[in-house]
Amino acid sequence: MDYNTKFTPQTWPEHAEQATLEGKNKFVGFWLFLACEIVLFASLFATYLALKNKGPAGMEFTTQELYELPLAFGMTMILLTSSLTSVYAMYHMKNYNFKGVQLWMFITVLLGASFLALEVYEFNHYVGLGFTFGSSAFASAFYTLVGTHGFHVSVGLVWITALILRNAKRGLSLYNAPKYFVASLYWHFIDVVWVFIFTVVYLMGVVG
Amino acid sequence: MSSSVKKKGFGATVWDYLTTVDHKKIAVMYLLGGTLFFVIAGLEAVLMRIQLMYPENDFVSAGTFNQLLTMHGTTMLFLAAMPLLFAFMNMIVPLQIGARDVAFPFLNSLGFWLFFLGGLFLHLSFFMGGAPDAGWTSYASLSLYSPGHGVDFYVLGLQVSGAGTLISGINFLVTIINMRAPGMTFMRMPLFTWTTFVTSALILFGFPPLTAGLILLLFDRMFSAKFFDVMYGGNTIIWEHLFWIFGHPEVYILVLPAFGLFSEIIPTFSRKRLFGYSSMVFATILIGFLGFMVWAHHMFTVGLGPTANAIFAVATMAIAVPTGMKVFNWLLTVWGGSIKVTTPMLYALGFIPSFVAGGVTGIMQATAPLDYQLHDSYFIVAHFHYVIVGGIVLGLLGSTHFYWPLFFNRMLNETLGKITFWIFFIGFHMTFFLQHFLGLMGMPRRVFTYMPDQGWDLFNFISTIGAFLMSAGVILLVLNVIITAIKGEPAGNDPWGDTRTLEWAIPQPIPFYNFRQTPLVRGLDPYWIEKQEGNKEGMVYAEPLGDIHMPNNSIVPFVMSLGLFIASFGALYSPLGVADDSRTWAIPVLVIGLVITFGSMIYRSLKDDHGYYVTVAEIEALEEELYGKKGGNK
Numbered sequence: 093m094d095y096n097t098k099f100t101p102q103t104w105p106e107h108a109e110q111a112t113l114e115g116k117n118k119f120v121g122f123w124l125f126l127a128c129e130i131v132l133f134a135s136l137f138a139t140y141l142a143l144k145n146k147g148p149a150g151m152e153f154t155t156q157e158l159y160e161l162p163l164a165f166g167m168t169m170i171l172l173t174s175s176l177t178s179v180y181a182m183y184h185m186k187n188y189n190f191k192g193v194q195l196w197m198f199i200t201v202l203l204g205a206s207f208l209a210l211e212v213y214e215f216n217h218y219v220g221l222g223f224t225f226g227s228s229a230f231a232s233a234f235y236t237l238v239g240t241h242g243f244h245v246s247v248g249l250v251w252i253t254a255l256i257l258r259n260a261k262r263g264l265s266l267y268n269a270p271k272y273f274v275a276s277l278y279w280h281f282i283d284v285v286w287v288f289i290f291t292v293v294y295l296m297g298v299v300g
Numbered sequence: 301m302s303s304s305v306k307k308k309g310f311g312a313t314v315w316d317y318l319t320t321v322d323h324k325k326i327a328v329m330y331l332l333g334g335t336l337f338f339v340i341a342g343l344e345a346v347l348m349r350i351q352l353m354y355p356e357n358d359f360v361s362a363g364t365f366n367q368l369l370t371m372h373g374t375t376m377l378f379l380a381a382m383p384l385l386f387a388f389m390n391m392i393v394p395l396q397i398g399a400r401d402v403a404f405p406f407l408n409s410l411g412f413w414l415f416f417l418g419g420l421f422l423h424l425s426f427f428m429g430g431a432p433d434a435g436w437t438s439y440a441s442l443s444l445y446s447p448g449h450g451v452d453f454y455v456l457g458l459q460v461s462g463a464g465t466l467i468s469g470i471n472f473l474v475t476i477i478n479m480r481a482p483g484m485t486f487m488r489m490p491l492f493t494w495t496t497f498v499t500s501a502l503i504l505f506g507f508p509p510l511t512a513g514l515i516l517l518l519f520d521r522m523f524s525a526k527f528f529d530v531m532y533g534g535n536t537i538i539w540e541h542l543f544w545i546f547g548h549p550e551v552y553i554l555v556l557p558a559f560g561l562f563s564e565i566i567p568t569f570s571r572k573r574l575f576g577y578s579s580m581v582f583a584t585i586l587i588g589f590l591g592f593m594v595w596a597h598h599m600f601t602v603g604l605g606p607t608a609n610a611i612f613a614v615a616t617m618a619i620a621v622p623t624g625m626k627v628f629n630w631l632l633t634v635w636g637g638s639i640k641v642t643t644p645m646l647y648a649l650g651f652i653p654s655f656v657a658g659g660v661t662g663i664m665q666a667t668a669p670l671d672y673q674l675h676d677s678y679f680i681v682a683h684f685h686y687v688i689v690g691g692i693v694l695g696l697l698g699s700t701h702f703y704w705p706l707f708f709n710r711m712l713n714e715t716l717g718k719i720t721f722w723i724f725f726i727g728f729h730m731t732f733f734l735q736h737f738l739g740l741m742g743m744p745r746r747v748f749t750y751m752p753d754q755g756w757d758l759f760n761f762i763s764t765i766g767a768f769l770m771s772a773g774v775i776l777l778v779l780n781v782i783i784t785a786i787k788g789e790p791a792g793n794d795p796w797g798d799t800r801t802l803e804w805a806i807p808q809p810i811p812f813y814n815f816r817q818t819p820l821v822r823g824l825d826p827y828w829i830e831k832q833e834g835n836k837e838g839m840v841y842a843e844p845l846g847d848i849h850m851p852n853n854s855i856v857p858f859v860m861s862l863g864l865f866i867a868s869f870g871a872l873y874s875p876l877g878v879a880d881d882s883r884t885w886a887i888p889v890l891v892i893g894l895v896i897t898f899g900s901m902i903y904r905s906l907k908d909d910h911g912y913y914v915t916v917a918e919i920e921a922l923e924e925e926l927y928g929k930k931g932g933n934k
Binding site for chain 2: 113116117120121124125127128129131132134135136138139142143146147148151225226227228229230231232233236250251254255258267271
């Protein structure tokens with residue numbers, strides 16, 4: 093099978109993302125990349141935990157007073173849903189339904205963008221309160237950890253948007269199937285990291 | 301080099317190397333780039349040794365000495381040893397496993413250019429207001445308050461070149477997992493491929509903590525974050541942890557491939573299969589695993605408490621077990637073999653006692669109470685140079701001789717090689733052996749001078765003479781390379797006569813697609829098996845001759861790296877930085893650089909790149925041109 097083969101839903105392979113050697117390489121390579129991303133985030137989590145609530149003498153901000161769980165919960169729900177919609181996109185890819193792939197990927201992007209908007213609102217709100225990036229070690233650690241996640245979300249949005257636009261007129265092929273698959277893997281990863289952020293930063297910050 | 305016989309103009313050759321995705325050409329570029337930085341870092345060492353030759357010497361100032369010391373360490377580890385090892389990995393691993401290229405040829409090129417431009421950026425610091433001066437470890441309590449841009453160069457340069465290393469690590473992992481020829485099972489992989497595999501895994505898990513640590517330092521210095529600022533609740537120990545969680549595996553990242561190279565050289569010239577192959581594989585994995593469990597032994601004197609110190613001390617000592625297994629396996633490979641003492645073999649035989657000496661002093665330092673005495677003394681300097689020069693540099697020099705015919709189809713001069721070895725080897729022991737005693741006598745490391753009549757004068761003098769001898773050795777090697785380039789005869793395949801693995805079975809010069817047909821591997825040491833059975837071709841094939849799919853060349857990796865290189869200057873002179881030396885052009889340059897990088901990423905992802913096919917007719921025409929007659933290689 094090569095890139096020029098024309099498919100029908102009946103001949104479309106079970107694991108299209110791994111049907112070519114390039115696809116297989118992308119698949120394994122991306123999992124390994126995610127492994128190194130995990131270590132990167134682990135380092136930032138460790139830094140955050142070490143510096144949580146640490147600031148100059150008389151710092152007025154603590155996790156209990158700062159964080160607002162309803163907002164964080166809403167963001168969590170939005171991002172979890174966007175993970176689900178990217179699963180739908182992969183489901184349609186398995187069935188060689190390109191319209192379905194595009195539609196659900198587009199919904200994923202919309203949800204991701206609204207998550208990002210809420211994060212920008214949250215950061216803006218904190219800065220307005222005087223909790224700025226350089227105000228304390230705690231603030232630096234918080235913005236770096238959550239901001240790195242936000243940066244990953246933005247990269248994902250640009251990436252998936254580019255995929256949707258680029259392939260709009262071309263349909264599914266063995267060349268772009270691994271690309272969609274890997275993008276959805278990345279999106280799940282971002283979601284999983286956020287689950288940890290929600291737990292470690294927000295829940296443990298307010299309740300713990 | 302080996303993949304092209306047509307004469308090309310200079311411009312065309314440069315363009316070819318800028319755009320190439322061929323692992324053999326990238327290997328040559330790594331070799332050149334690594335050698336360049338190796339020579340620079342070596343010169344820095346010589347300057348430091350001249351300064352320390354006499355007490356109260358004033359050859360360089362204290363500030364310059366700090367810069368030399370920092371750049372020597374940083375360059376040797378990140379920009380000399382690793383790229384030189386990458387040169388061998390790139391050249392040999394795809395050939396050893398019977399692949400036509402690495403899994404991601406485009407990323408391979410990107411990794412090289414990121415490394416090279418990152419290294420170049422770091423070195424431009426010498427001409428732009430001073431190099432980094434906080435030591436290669438760049439502890440935050442020092443580096444945060446270092447005036448000028450030195451530390452910014454360190455942070456940005458390492459960030460860029462570190463990204464290149466990470467990319468290469470992932471590339472080798474996928475190559476080894478997915479691209480092995482039929483029959484090349486994991487337990488038939490040559491030891492160098494195995495050590496590359498484990499090293500790549502260490503890179504995968506070891507470099508992200510460094511990236512994180514560098515980000516924190518960058519934010520502290522440029523965006524007034526407060527990670528390490530104690531006044532604002534920060535904690536400088538976080539840097540030490542992140543740095544050493546990377547830094548200790550880094551040692552194994554460097555030494556494991558050197559172990560692998562020796563594990564190729566020793567069986568070849570003992571003319572015996574490697575003793576205890578499976579235990580070697582097991583030991584390699586175990587060293588890789590334990591390498592992540594021991595980082596705090598660099599921090600015994602920080603005050604983590606007796607429990608933490610005891611745990612890390614025991615874990616550190618445990619690494620001696622798999623390393624000892626390896627040493628005994630090498631010895632038992634040599635034992636009873638039909639030994640041929642060639643230059644590479646000399647390096648291997650010199651390596652074993654030197655490295656063991658470095659390992660034994662390592663165990664001494666692992667004993668936490670004793671380490672309180674040894675910490676930050678010349679004993680430490682002696683220890684890690686025994687490990688790094690005695691292990692890695694001897695490995696690199698030995699395999700340079702061993703693999704030169706594979707790279708360039710020429711043999712380096714053996715007599716000159718042996719002279720080089722003895723001069724370098726004697727110089728190495730002369731330089732570093734006495735430093736153990738200097739350390740025990742109380743000489744602290746990183747000092748730029750010392751008072752006379754403390755019993756340190758003679759040993760320091762002898763040490764400096766040793767450093768001159770090592771330089772003489774390296775100069776001889778360079779001469780050897782030049783002589784070979786001018787006068788050398790084509791070496792052909794299997795020039796050593798006793799090689800065992802697949803990379804030697806390919807006809808020389810190696811065609812750009814490596815294997816005209818994918819080989820079938822019938823056991824450990826496949827080339828040896830075929831030679832024993834009288835197979836003139838050296839390989840059996842897993843497929844009939846057919847069209848070969850190859851990747852397209854691309855300039856995009858270079859442009860992508862260049863963008864980050866440009867952006868680094870913008871970040872360095874940004875108005876937010878600590879150094880209080882901003883330029884108006886900084887932000888535009890930063891933006892332009894990032895636009896170039898992200899633009900080329902988007903270009904890469906939007907433009908289809910299917911590669912191309914080399915047809916059977918083209919293969920036959922090329923082989924006739926290379927070897928004179930169709931299909932043959934003898």
